[in-house]
Amino acid sequence: MIPELGHFSLILALILAFVQGVVPLIGASRNRLALMSVGRTAAQGQFLFIAFSFGCLTWSFINSDFTLQLAAGNSHSATPVIYKITGVWGNHEGSLLLWAMSLALWTVAVTVFSRNLPEIFMARVLGVLGLVSTGFLLFLLVTSNPFDRILPGAPEGRDLNPLLQDPGMIIHPPLLYMGYVGFSVAFAFAIAALLSGRMDAAWARWSRPWTTVAWVFLTAGIAIGSGWAYYELGWGGWWFWDPVENASFMPWLLGTALMHSLAVTEKRGAFRSWTVLLAIGAFSLSLMGTFLVRSGVLTSVHAFATDPARGLFVLALLVLVIGVSLTLFAWRAPTLAGGGSFGLVSREASLLGNNVLLSVACGSVLLGTLYPLFIDALNLGKISVGPPYFETVFVPLMTPVIVLMMIGPFVRWKGDDGNRILRKVGPGLIASVVLGIGAAFAIGHVTWRTALGLSLAAWVLIGSAQILWQRLADRQGAGSGSRLRGIPAAWWGMWFAHLGIGVFIIGVALVGSLNSQIQVKMLSGDTAQLAGYTFTFRGVSNAPGPNYAAARATIDVSRGGVTFATLTPEKRFYEAQGMPMTEASIDIGPLRDVYVNLGDQLEDGAWVVGLFYRPFISWIWFGCSLMALGGIFAASDRRYRRLAEREAPAGAARQAA
C-alpha cells in the first residue's frame, strides 16, 4: 500500500510540475498575473508530493518490504537502519528520486527567498524549473520507477553494496546532488533573462547568491566524496580521475567560472552573453554527469546499446535542454552586447582570461572522459584515459589560473597601468618561485612538479597576505579593528576561497612528493618502521558487525618510544553480497596521516599489513573547507539581504495590485 501511495504521489508531482512548467510561462507571455502566480503554488505542492513519495520509499526500505523490487535489490533486514535509509539513494531509481527532490527543494527555496523578484521574472524562472522537473519525473516514471513490485516478494534482500555502507554515503550524495541540481537555478535565471531580454546588473545580483550556494554544495560534496574514497578504497589515494568523479568536477569548473563572470556582470555590466553561456554550460554538464553515471555507458558502450531506454531518455533530455537554450541564446544574444569597455590590463580582462582557462580545462576533462567512449563506439579499439593523462593536461592549464587568480584582485576595474601591477606583484612572484624551489630542496624532493606546486602555494599565501594588507591600507581612518570589520563579507569570501586554493595545493604537492608506504607480513608482536614511525602488531580478533563478519587487527603506532595511537583496521566479509572489504584505520593529524590497512592472512599465520604515511593530506580537505567557507561568506553578504529588505515593500505592493 505504502509504495502505491508513493507512486501515486509521484504522478501527482509530475502533473504539478507540468502545470508549473507551462502555466506561468503562458502567463508571462500574455502578461496575466493570475496565470503567473500559479507557479509558486504548483512548485510548493510539487515539493510536498515528491517529499511524500520519497518518504514512502524510505519507509519501505526501513521496514524491509522486499516485495518492493528496489528494496529487495539494495537492502537487507540485518543492515543497520542508517544504511537502510541511505540504501534509498544507493541505486539508480532512488538516486534519481533524490535528484528530483533536490530540484523541487531548490525551486521552493526560490519561491521563498526570492519573493522580491518581479512577478513576470519569477514566473519565467519557475516555468523553466518546472519544465526541467517534468523531464526528470517523466524519466523516473517511464523508465525507472522506484516503486515496482515483485510478487511474491523476495524472502531476503540482497543488501546494499558494502562499499556504500559507510557514513560517507549519508552525506556525500545529498550534498553533491544539491550542488549539481543547484545550477538549475542559475540556468533558469539565465533562460528567464533571455526570454525577457532583461539581463542587467539586477539580474546578475539576483542569480549570484543562488549560484554561489550551489557551488558551495558542490565543493563540499566533491571534497567529502574524495575523503570517502581516501579511507574506503584502502590504499591512500584521494582523487582518481574516474569518469564519475570527472562528471562532478566539470560542472564545478564551469560553475567556478560562472560565479566570477556573474560578479563582472553585476559590477560592470560586461560579459553578459558569456555569463549566460556559462550558466547553460554548467547545468548541461550536470545533466551530462547524470547521463554518464546513470546510463551505464561508462561501464561499456555495448551495455548501453543493449539496454538503451534509460540512456536515450537522458540523452534526449540533454539534447533538448542544450538545443533549446542555445537556440534561444542565438536569437537573443545580439541584445546582450554592450557593457562598458575595458583595457587589456584590467580586472575584467584578468577575470575573462581565467574564465577562458577554466573552460578550456573543463573541455579537456570532458574530452578525456568521453574519448574512450567515442573510440569504442567507432570500433577504433579500446583505450583507457586515466590519471597520467589528466595530470599531464590539467597541471599546465591550471598553473596560469592560479597565477592570475592572485594578480586579478590587484588590478583596477576598467583599466590599469601594467607597470604599476608589475611593481605590485613582481616581488611576490619572484619570492614565491625562490621559496618554492628552496622548499623543494629543503624537503629533499626536487622535481619540477614539486617545485611548481610549492611555488604556486607560496604565491597564493604571499598574494593573500598582500591583498589583505592593501585592503587595510586603502581604508583610511579608525583603528585596524574597525577597518577589519569594515570589509564586506563578499570580500572575505573571495579571500578565504582563494586562500583555500593555496592550502589545497600545499596538500597536493606535499602528499605527492613525500608519501611513502610499505607492505609487510606481521605476526603478533612484530614491529615495522615507516617514515620514523614504529608499528607494533598486537594481533587480530573477531569483530562481527550486524551484517558482516570481520577480523580486526590492533596495531600500536609509536614515535620516539611513545605510543600515541592504536589503529584497528578491519577485514570484513559482507554476507549478503559475499563481498570482502577492507576498512582502513587512520590516525589523522594536522601535518600527516598514518594509515593502516589489513590484507590477507598467509599460510604461516602472518597477516599482510599495508602501512601508509601521508604527509599534509588533510590540507587538501582543509583547503576545500576554506573554499566552501568563502562561498558561504560571499553568499551571505549584507547587500543581498539589504536588497531583499528594500524591495520587500515594493514586492508586497505589486502583489496587492
Next chain:
Amino acid sequence: MLMRRVALVAALLLPVAGQAGEAVPVSDDPVLEERVMRLSHDLRCLVCQNQSIAESNAPLAVDLRNQVREQFLAGKDEAAVVDYLVARYGDFVLYLPPFKGATLLLWLGPGLLLVAGAGWLGWRLRRRVREVPPPLSAEEHARAAALLDGSAKPSQESRS
C-alpha cells in the same frame, strides 16, 4: 553461511607459533617492489571497474603485478615492460594512452581548445578596448540629470 564464516575467521585467529620481531616486507626486494607499484598505478586492471592494478586485489591484478615484477627481474626497463603488456593486452591496459592516429584528437584537443580560447580572448579584448559605450538616450539623459540633482527617486534598475 554466516556461522561458517565466523568459524573460518575464528580458526584464522588461533595463536600462531613464531618469534616476535621485525616484520618482513611482503616483497623480498622493497626497491623492486617500489618500482613495480609505481608502474602499476598507471596500468589498468582489465576486469575491474576502472581501478589500476596497484589498487585492485582481483586475481588478474595480482597476476599482472607478478608479470611486471618478472619482467623487471628479467632486466627490462619500464618502456620495455609497457611494450610487453601492450602486446599482450592492447592499449586498454595503459592509463596513459599512446600518441597515435586514433588518439590524435585526445592529445591535441586541449592544445587546440587553448589556442581557440586564447584567440577568442584576444579578439574580445581588442574589440572591448575599441568599443565606445553607446550614447545615452534623451530619456536616460534626463534621468541622469535628475539623479545628479538628487531630486529624483532612483528607479528599480538603477538601484539594484
